[in-house]
Amino acid sequence: MLAILATLLGNTLLYATPLTFAALGGMFSERSGVVNIGLEGMMTMGAFVAAVISIATGNPWLGLFLAGAAGGILALLHAVASVTFRADQVVSGVAINFMANGFSMFMLYKIFGGGQTPHIQTKLVKLAVPGLAKIPYFGEALFNNYPTVYLAFIFTFAAWLVLYKTPFGLRVRAVGEHPLAADTVGINVFLIRYICVIVSGVLAGIGGAAVSIGIIAEFTEVTIAGQGFIALAAMIFGKWTPWGALGACIFFGAANALDAIGQSIGMIRYVNPAFFSMLPYLLTIIALAGFIGRANAPAADGKPYDKGH
Amino acid sequence: MVSLKPNSRKILELAGVPALAIVLGLVVGAIAMVWMGYSPVQGYRGLFAGIFGDSFSFGETIRSMTPLIYTGLAVAFAFKTGLFNIGVEGQFVLGMLAGALVGAALPGLPWLIHVMLAIGAGALAGACWAAIPGLLKGKFGVHEVITTIMLNYVSLILVNFLIRNYFRVTAQEATANVAPSADLTIVALKHLTGGARVHWGILIALLFMVAIAFILYRTTLGYEVRAVGFNPMAAQYGGINVTKNIVLAMLISGAVAGAGGAVEILGVFGRMAVSPVLPGVGFDGIAVALIGNNNPFGVLFGAFLFGALKTGAIQMQYQTQVPYAIIRVVIAGIVFFVATKEMVRWLLRLKRREA
Numbered sequence: 001m002l003a004i005l006a007t008l009l010g011n012t013l014l015y016a017t018p019l020t021f022a023a024l025g026g027m028f029s030e031r032s033g034v035v036n037i038g039l040e041g042m043m044t045m046g047a048f049v050a051a052v053i054s055i056a057t058g059n060p061w062l063g064l065f066l067a068g069a070a071g072g073i074l075a076l077l078h079a080v081a082s083v084t085f086r087a088d089q090v091v092s093g094v095a096i097n098f099m100a101n102g103f104s105m106f107m108l109y110k111i112f113g114g115g116q117t118p119h120i121q122t123k124l125v126k127l128a129v130p131g132l133a134k135i136p137y138f139g140e141a142l143f144n145n146y147p148t149v150y151l152a153f154i155f156t157f158a159a160w161l162v163l164y165k166t167p168f169g170l171r172v173r174a175v176g177e178h179p180l181a182a183d184t185v186g187i188n189v190f191l192i193r194y195i196c197v198i199v200s201g202v203l204a205g206i207g208g209a210a211v212s213i214g215i216i217a218e219f220t221e222v223t224i225a226g227q228g229f230i231a232l233a234a235m236i237f238g239k240w241t242p243w244g245a246l247g248a249c250i251f252f253g254a255a256n257a258l259d260a261i262g263q264s265i266g267m268i269r270y271v272n273p274a275f276f277s278m279l280p281y282l283l284t285i286i287a288l289a290g291f292i293g294r295a296n297a298p299a300a301d302g303k304p305y306d307k308g309h
Numbered sequence: 310m311v312s313l314k315p316n317s318r319k320i321l322e323l324a325g326v327p328a329l330a331i332v333l334g335l336v337v338g339a340i341a342m343v344w345m346g347y348s349p350v351q352g353y354r355g356l357f358a359g360i361f362g363d364s365f366s367f368g369e370t371i372r373s374m375t376p377l378i379y380t381g382l383a384v385a386f387a388f389k390t391g392l393f394n395i396g397v398e399g400q401f402v403l404g405m406l407a408g409a410l411v412g413a414a415l416p417g418l419p420w421l422i423h424v425m426l427a428i429g430a431g432a433l434a435g436a437c438w439a440a441i442p443g444l445l446k447g448k449f450g451v452h453e454v455i456t457t458i459m460l461n462y463v464s465l466i467l468v469n470f471l472i473r474n475y476f477r478v479t480a481q482e483a484t485a486n487v488a489p490s491a492d493l494t495i496v497a498l499k500h501l502t503g504g505a506r507v508h509w510g511i512l513i514a515l516l517f518m519v520a521i522a523f524i525l526y527r528t529t530l531g532y533e534v535r536a537v538g539f540n541p542m543a544a545q546y547g548g549i550n551v552t553k554n555i556v557l558a559m560l561i562s563g564a565v566a567g568a569g570g571a572v573e574i575l576g577v578f579g580r581m582a583v584s585p586v587l588p589g590v591g592f593d594g595i596a597v598a599l600i601g602n603n604n605p606f607g608v609l610f611g612a613f614l615f616g617a618l619k620t621g622a623i624q625m626q627y628q629t630q631v632p633y634a635i636i637r638v639v640i641a642g643i644v645f646f647v648a649t650k651e652m653v654r655w656l657l658r659l660k661r662r663e664a
Contacts, residue, residue, distance in 0.1 A: 037395075037458065077645070087648040090393055090454055094595050095645035102637025103341070109632035110345050222585055226462050233459060274470035281459035285441075288451045297452075 002137045008257050010141030013149050016246075016253025018043070018210040020152040022231035023238065023245040024159045025071075025203030031163065031240060032196035033176040033300040037093035038078050040228025041100030042071040042201045046208025048104035051117045051219035058122045064148075064209045071205020072198050074100060079197040083190055086304035097228075105221060116220040123213040124148060148210040152246075155203070159242040172196055176298035179305040189305050204228065233284035240298060252280040325657055326650045327600050331614070333653070334643030341638050342631060352631040359624025360617040366624060368498070368505025372577065374616025376401070378514035379569025380594025381601060381608035382521050383435075383562045388603045389525060390558035391538035396442060396457025398591025399464030400566035401573075403438045404431035405588075406468050408571025409484045409581035410476060416488035423491040428513070428571045435567015436560045438464060443559025447552035453559075461587060469583045476581075483582035493576035508576030515609075517565055522605040524561070534558045566591065593619075596644045615640060 022039050029036040046067035053063035074096055081092040108115060124146050132143040163169040174182040175192045183189050211227065212219045234252055238244025259276040339349035360370050380397045387394035394400075408431035415423060441460060445451040478485045493508040525531040536544040537554045545551050569590075574581055597615055601607025622636035646653055 035454075037454070081645060081649045081652075085649040085651040087651070090395070091595070091599065091644065091648040094395075094592065095641050095648055098592070098596070098637055098641035098644060102634050102639075102641055105634035106341065106345070106632045106638060109634060225586060229458050229462065232455070236455060272470065272474075274466050277466045278463050281463045285445070285451075285456050285459050288455060289445055289449050290451075 006137040006141045008254075009138065010145060011257035012250060012254040013141070013145060014215060014253070015256040016249040017146070017149050017152045017214065018207040018227060019231045019234050019249040019252060020156060020246055021148075021207030021210060022204040022228055023234040023249055024155055024242060025200035025207070026232055026235040027159065027200075027238075027240055027242065027245055028163075028172070028196040028203070029075075029200035030235065030301050031176045031298055032172050032193045033179060033298060033303065033305070034079070034082055034193055034197050035089040035093065035302040036075075036078065036197065036200050037090055037229075037232060038074070038096030038100075039200070039204045039231055040224060040226070041093075041097035042074050042204035043208035043211070043228045043231070044097075044100040044104055044224045045074050046071045046205030047212035047223050048100075048107070048208070048219050049205070050209030051120055051212040052107075052111065054120050054122050054213050055117060060122055060124045060213045063213055064124070064206060067205040067209035068202040069205070071201040071203070071208065073201070075198045075201020075204075076194075078201070079194045082304065083193045083197065086306060089302055089304070101221070104219075108219070117218050120213060120217040123217045146210075146214050148206075148214045151206075152210075152249075156242050156246045163242060173298075176300055179300050179303075183305075183307065189307070193305070204231070207231065230280050233280050236297075237280075237284050237287050239296070255279045323602060326653050327602070327647060329653050329657060330600070330643050330646035330650075333646045334639045334641075337642035338635050338639035341635060347629070347631045351629050352625055352635070355625035355627075355629040355631065356618070356621040356636075358628065359621035362624065363503070364501065365503040365505045366620065368502030368507045370613075370617045370620045371511055372506045372508070372616075373620045374612040375508070375510045375514055375576070376569050376573045376590045377593055377597050377612035377616050378511075378518060378609060379565055379572065380591050381597030381612050382517060382605060383566035383569070383591075384594045384598035385601065385603040385605065385608050386521055386525070386534075386565065387558055387562040388598060389538050390534040390554060391541065392446065392555065392558055392562070393454050394439065394442075394457055394559065394562050394566075395454055395595065396439060396460050396464075396591075397562070397566045397594050398587050398589070399457070399461040400435035400438045400563040401570040401591045402461075402464045402468050402587065403434040404567030404570025405574050405578075405581050406471065406476075406484070406570075407431045407434035407567065408574045409487060409578075412487035412491035412571070412575050413485040413580070414488075416490055418490050420490050423488065424493065424509075424575065427487075427491045427575055428568050431571025431574075432564040432568040435570065436564040439559045439563020439566070440556065443556040443563075446559070447555040461591070465584070465587050468581075472581065472583050481582065483580050486580050487575055491575055492579075493572065506577050508572075510572035510576040513572060514569075517568065518605045518609055521561075521565065525605065530554075530557065566594075593640070596640055599644060599647045 022043055026036050026039050049070040050063035050067035053066050054060045078092050078096050081087040082089040126144055127147045129143040133139045171187050171192050175189050179189045212223055234248035235245050237248040255276045259273045342349040342352050359366055383397045384394055408427045411430040412427040442453045442456040445456050446453045476484045493510055498507045533549045534554050536549055537551050541551050593615055597608055597611035601611035618636045622633035625631055626633040
């Protein structure tokens with residue numbers, strides 16, 4: 001039983017990791033007032049680039065790094081559209097998702113002649129924390145996991161530090177709540193939003209890489225399949241905060257892990273796995289409706305800022 | 310009421326932005342092709358041949374634009390009420406299942422009645438599914454973008470679950486075949502076009518288009534939903550029940566999407582199979598509505614454009630080896646440039662100054 005629980009815990013963290021990166025990214029973007037439903041596309045792009053680079057160079061870390069860069073470039077497009085040209089942020093996000101899907105599939109056919117990469121021989125390898133990994137059962141799950149899992153926790157802490165303990169974080173929050181007031185006291189609203197949107201793309205890109213070279217070892221059209229939207233859900237469920245987002249991602253990761261190993265655990269047998277897959281989406285809707293503590297978006301979320309008015 | 314005689318500048322802008330966006334989208338595709346070592350001239354020639362080249366291609370273009378008319382109308386109608394229904398995808402999927410089930414049950418009914426029942430079932434399923442975000446928005450003020458995105462994935466999982474556990478008839482995880490009495494195939498046209506899957510759904514889509522245009526511009530309901538979309542506060546002040554109109558608009562939007570799903574099953578697939586991914590036509594509907602400026606007749610144009618691009622792309626890959634996915638890049642480019650119409654207007658002004 002303990003062994004099953006330990007495996008479950010390890011898988012939970014593994015599945016939560018890509019979501020955490022992307023959810024933290026989404027949080028930065030939305031806290032600055034830019035809705036980012038392009039997370040899905042940015043994850044797709046990251047997953048694709050990480051896979052290709054790992055195969056081409058044999059270096060998964062370079063893949064991870066460039067996945068972040070690719071996500072950032074895609075996010076720059078979103079920023080240009082939604083910040084500079086005041087486009088509808090949802091429409092721009094839709095375009096980003098189309099673009100990532102189309103471009104990655106186009107390149108996939110060009111490079112590999114088909115709809116999927118070969119199996120990636122050089123994906124990220126598990127990293128044991130000396131000493132701690134020796135703890136019976138749970139040491140293996142918690143401290144002998146993929147490096148991206150540890151990074152997700154470090155990034156969450158860093159995001160909390162930046163958002164709540166630095167002048168920059170204060171500016172981000174001010175811009176997301178009341179851009180006009182922030183502008184009046186000399187904060188560059190456009191610059192802050194550009195930075196936050198690009199950061200969201202970088203993080204989502206890394207999140208995508210955490211799937212293609214972290215969990216599975218290939219990239220196909222269905223590699224991301226909705227995980228960007230689950231990350232968006234996690235961010236909302238976590239009420240636009242770093243620890244909240246992490247908690248939601250772990251919870252959704254657990255739903256995913258239960259789904260995966262469900263049949264082997266006693267009472268899970270009676271619950272259809274489809275239920276666990278639906279859970280993140282349903283809970284987010286319930287949370288938004290205010291049935292389990294109201295989730296309120298930043299006040300200026302989704303509204304383009306027009307300096308002229 | 311809206312002025313029925315827009316001035317020439319307005320027309321130029323209405324047509325100018327989408328036209329330039331289409332050109333820019335094709336340029337983006339061309340750049341990607343050059344970058345990857347393909348010839349864009351050859352690529353686009355193959356694309357064009359794949360759209361108009363022969364009667365089969367043209368028939369397939371009609372087939373692939375058909376569902377886009379429904380999804381485009383669904384997105385556009387909701388948009389007129391100020392609602393962004395990203396859930397058209399999910400409503401379409403539920404419509405597919407309902408259409409498949411009713412289409413397969415009740416064999417032997419007169420054709421017209423069976424068809425109407427099956428499409429009606431699809432519309433009902435889509436409307437029920439859309440009622441959830443509609444009520445949440447109307448009653449609790451929950452933003453429909455997030456709820457509809459979430460419901461898209463719930464619909465996919467739910468439909469797969471239902472087929473696997475309750476409605477499968479074969480080892481292949483699919484529902485029973487649609488009865489001949491609900492088949493929308495136009496046999497004569499199928500022969501004429503060398504096997505293209507053109508079906509009655511296109512004519513039904515045109516009926517839906519006229520109906521939606523009529524509701525929007527010739528009825529009190531249409532006036533009210535447009536007023537709510539234009540300015541909900543002012544509408545409320547003017548005595549219009551905003552909540553009621555939001556829910557109604559979502560119901561109608563979902564019904565059109567669901568009807569489209571049913572038509573797609575009755576006309577093309579003949580049964581509903583388990584699928585790992587959403588069909589995507591609902592998302593395409595967003596692009597269609599955007600390029601058509603959320604006008605029912607504009608939607609027809611948008612559906613033709615994107616239907617043609619999608620069909621032509623398959624032929625293009627066959628003839629010129631340019632991967633068909635390039636067309637999604639082109640579509641993304643078009644959506645992006647329509648979205649950033651400020652940028653496109655800026656470019657238009659720039660061009661005028663040069664002239």
